Amino acid sequence: MSQLDTPRLPENASDLRSLYRAAEARAARLRVLVEAGQVLAGATPETLDAAVCEVARAAAHLAGYESGRVVEDRPGEAGDDNGLIFPLTSPGSDVTSPGALVLEGRRSAPSAEDREAVAVVCQLIGASLSARAREARLARLLGELLRGQEIERSRIAHELHDGVAQNAAALMRRLELASDGDPADLAKARDQARALVRELRRVIAGMRPPVLDDLGLVPALQHLAAEARASGMAIALEIAPDPGHRPPPAIETALFRIAQEALNNARAHAGPDVHVTLRLAYGAGRWRLSVRDDGCGFDPDAGRAAHDAGGLGLAYMRERIELLDGCLTITSAPGAGCSLLAEVPAA
Incomplete structure (x- = not known):
């Protein structure tokens, strides 16, 4: 093995402590990400807000802040000496994720690795909120569709009752009168049959015109x-x-x-x-x-x-x-x- 391939060994206790702290930091970041995914995946639409609050607090503590919360309509990454704002994102979603993650009460400056971990947490939160919004939108669309179907059924029922059914009843009565072969009754029966066909075509065209x-x-x-x-x-x-x-x-x-x-x-x-x-x-x-x-x-x-x-x-x-x-x-x-x-x- 060449000298370049030989791993560098810690030279003193300070190096050991640095390696230990780095390993602990990596483990802490991984733990926050895993637990955030589990908490959000296990949340229902009703409990998602509470789960988001829990994950936001964990992300804040990881980055060295006292508190974290999700707010609406705060795009971009900004902040001041005491706070930091991360936009929520949801890669691949057709629903815009609302708001941002706000970290407040800085106790220590976050490292680049901490910022990357918080950005991943924002993706998890954004994906969960987007999924809930998408489900709500689909439920609303389904409700509108069912309501529209009932309105259309009601309209067709009224048209069939007031138009087709009345014309059919009149035609049946006219055919009964024409049973003796009276030419006048037969002519009126033909006219009523034509009117019934026109009415049926009108109703069909209202449903979907050919x-x-x-x-x-x-x-x-x-x-x-x-x-x-x-x-x-x-x-x-x-x-x-x-x-x-x-x-x-x-x-x-x-x-x-x-x-x-x-x-x-x-x-x-x-x-x-x-x-x-x-x-x-x-x-x-x-x-x-x-x-x-x-x-x-x-x-x-x-x-x-x-x-x-x-x-x-x-x-x-x-x-x-x-x-x-x-x-x-x-x-x-x-x-x-x-x-x-x-x-x-x-x-």
């Missing part, structure tokens, strides 16, 4: 605008420019449902004589759907719950677009109408 699957988003929006005009709404449809190709099915469905929900909201909340502009555009690799009305408007924060009461809701619309890596922007104010813009990347 034109969306057969011809695509642009014809489906044209059909939607025509139905809105037939109901008395003043609506302008703009395709600018005509993309000349269809978006993927998931994007078609999401944009159509958002347009449908936006028109329903305008009809229910914007007030009488509302004018609506529905616009679809494609450019720079993104699909853009905008719906603007000149109605009474609303406060997007204070009025959100009431505005959502009659449909799938703005929160559900936003979640649906974000699942496609897009974004939904809603601008409104009392007396200033409402503007909705959905943007989705083409692929």
Whole structure:
């Protein structure tokens, strides 16, 4: 073995003490990291805040501070002579980790290794908080979806009862009257049968218009605008420019449902004589759907719950677009109408 390969031996008691302290420091850092991971992994959503407080205190003591706590909206690493702030991070998460870890009451200056260990603790905390936020978001989305399904089922049930069922009952009665072969009764029965078929097609189109699957988003929006005009709404449809190709099915469905929900909201909340502009555009690799009305408007924060009461809701619309890596922007104010813009990347 060469002289370079020979490990250096401690020369005196001072060297031994330094090696011992370094080993103890490494062991302490490892112990804090292992225990932090165990505490956070074993926490439930209800006990996570208490677990975070426990881990924050342990990280503070490791770094030479009297106390540690997690606060919200304190990005960046900063501090003063008595404190230090570490941002919470969550690598690979699509949910922004809130806040930062604040260490206060410095008793000794942390080493570079201590700072690295605290940064790892911040990743553990950030990942746990992000996971809880993601679970809460999914639970909220599921609740919106179930509520939307119940609203849709209720709407379809009313339409079937008030339209299809009534027409079917009238047709049955007319067929009974036409059992003697009276030409007038038979003609009326044919007319009622045609009306029943039209009513069934209208209900089916309300659930999912066949034109969306057969011809695509642009014809489906044209059909939607025509139905809105037939109901008395003043609506302008703009395709600018005509993309000349269809978006993927998931994007078609999401944009159509958002347009449908936006028109329903305008009809229910914007007030009488509302004018609506529905616009679809494609450019720079993104699909853009905008719906603007000149109605009474609303406060997007204070009025959100009431505005959502009659449909799938703005929160559900936003979640649906974000699942496609897009974004939904809603601008409104009392007396200033409402503007909705959905943007989705083409692929």
